[in-house]
Amino acid sequence: MEIFGKDTMKRCAICGKAFLPGSNRAKYCNDCRVIAQRRQKAEYAKRCRANSRTIDQQSP
Numbered sequence: 682m683e684i685f686g687k688d689t690m691k692r693c694a695i696c697g698k699a700f701l702p703g704s705n706r707a708k709y710c711n712d713c714r715v716i717a718q719r720r721q722k723a724e725y726a727k728r729c730r731a732n733s734r735t736i737d738q739q740s741p
């Protein structure tokens with residue numbers, strides 16, 4: 682089997698490990714995908730919370 686050397690293998694954007702992407706948009710290996718998703722979700726939640734807080738403070 683010729684898997685290495687072909688475009689089927691991608692390099693993880695976080696750890697640099699070679700991995701087989703499930704989709705052509707995949708940027709991270711299985712391990713880091715979970716971390717990246719969690720980080721994105723946390724960042725999104727933080728932004729939402731900050732937004733609602735500023736709205737609360739602005740409205741009397």
Ligand SMILES: [Zn+2]
Nearest residue numbers: 693696710713
């Ligand atoms: Zn990785």
